[in-house]
Amino acid sequence: MAQLQKIDEAIDELFRYREIGADPAFSRFIPMVYDPIKFNWREVFEAQFNQLFNGLMLKGEEEVGRIFLAVFPTEEVLAHFIEHSNPGDLLFMHHPLVMECGDPRGAWGKGFIPINPDLISQIKEKRLSVFTLHVPLDYSRTISTSDAMAEAYGAKVVAEFFKDEKGACGVICEIPAANTEDLIEKSKSIFQIPYADVEGQSHSSITKVAIAAGCGDKVYAMQEAEKLGAQAYITGEIHCHIDNVYGKKKFDEMKKYCKTTTMSLIGVSHAASEYLVHATQLKPWFEEQFKLPVTLIPQDEWWV
Template identity: 55%
Template sequence: MNELNEIVARLDHEFQIETFGKDISFSRFIPTVYDPLKFGWKNTFEEKFVELFNGLMLRGAPHVEKVFLAVFPTDSVLERFIEESKEGDMLFMHHPLLMECGDPKGKWGKGFVPIKEKYITQIKEKKLSVYTCHIPMDCHKQLGTNIAMARALNATIINSDDINNEFVLYCEVEKTNSEELIAKLKEIFEIPYVDFEGQIQNEIQKVALVAGCGDVVDWMVEAEKNGVQAYISGEIHCHIDNEYGKQKFKSMMDFASTTSMSLIGVSHAASEFLVLKTLMRKWFEHNFHLETVLIAQEKWWY
């Protein structure tokens, strides 16, 4: 058995969450989704989490036997965690909110969605803990979401000092082409299909990797200027069904019609689950000899 406080302190230090300060994304999105519901999230979540929007979100019993790992708090993820856990167990996630990202071959999503209050109540009643780590994990040099993608592709990282974007990883891969690369990505991320725009490339050696939301046209433009042939991300389109999502989708499609790159999306959730099932799982097992349980989403494109 391990002390919760020790695990939390080690995670806080590993990801330097205080150094990063307030999470620029969830410091906006958590109030946006919870305040209209009149849900007292500031009194429900841990004081430090309310300040930083990373770290221990819900505190359970002081001793931890098992850690569950997931990307988003979907209903099915939370139900499985609550059902299979014992008092004191922890859920480690990349996101403190569900994000319905949409499906390139199906429905568009709603964007950020709050955790249902009934699940928060059940987690607290069972004395379980929840820890989330967003941007500090995205930027980590050993345990980062992009790092996990690079390792899975057996890629050589070639970021130079003049590239001032810690969310994009430039890499060289063994010579391939678009079709071979897509087949490999489907296998790595265990997805039925990718989202594809741009051009089919017969020769690919330089790629850009962006886990999660990589649907940023400026990043794509910069990647192309740097000689990238394939831009690989969790999302290359925004499929959120509102004006913001539609505008982002249009901007990206305008760029896609002119680019020479292959633009390949592997799903937001799947792109970030990779680091959990490889690097973070080993981290928990090595540092604390904890049993780990991976909770994959029922559907990666959501």
């Protein structure tokens, strides 16, 4: 067993989430999805989470016996956590909301979706804990979403991009020479996806790539990577397939950019790109730090 407070302290020491402050994305998106359904999230979620939108979201018993790792709080993920956990167990995720990003060969997604309040009630009734860490897990160069991807490609990180004043979400990497098709096939194998979202130019020899986990579908970030010499850009999604005005605007912007870029653009799904850090870096870190069993909860489908 480990103390919940000690786990929180160790996470904060490594990822500095209190120092980084309020998450720029979820400080907007949590009110955006919960207020319209009149769910009293300010009362249900932990007070500090409601200020930072990272950290301990739901607090159960103080003694933790097992840690579960997932990306999004989908119904399948939360049902698995509730069924296979004991009071006090902890679910650590990258996102506090479900995000349907859409399938490049299937249905478009709905964007951000609130957690079913009934599942939140079941988690609280069972005295389980939920902890989420968004941008601090992107910014860290010790354990991070994009660095885990670089590691899987056998890449050497040589620079950062896609930055703000508090950190960088993307890395520029050198890799052993590969052509575009090689990178696509390697991506499918690494992330266990049936197909990738592919745009841009094909190259016979790529030695420098840009990697940005999750929503790397930002034209300005891609332009920055291109100026830094990247021949390929690997991210969670190339196109936004969210079925609303925002999603369609972004899709049109990216289609226009794809006609001009010199890079090979490869999308591996938002969820799969961010699951990798849980499987390859966070799991061994939690096991070593706390001597607890750690259970991974992958999604049944990565393109949703």
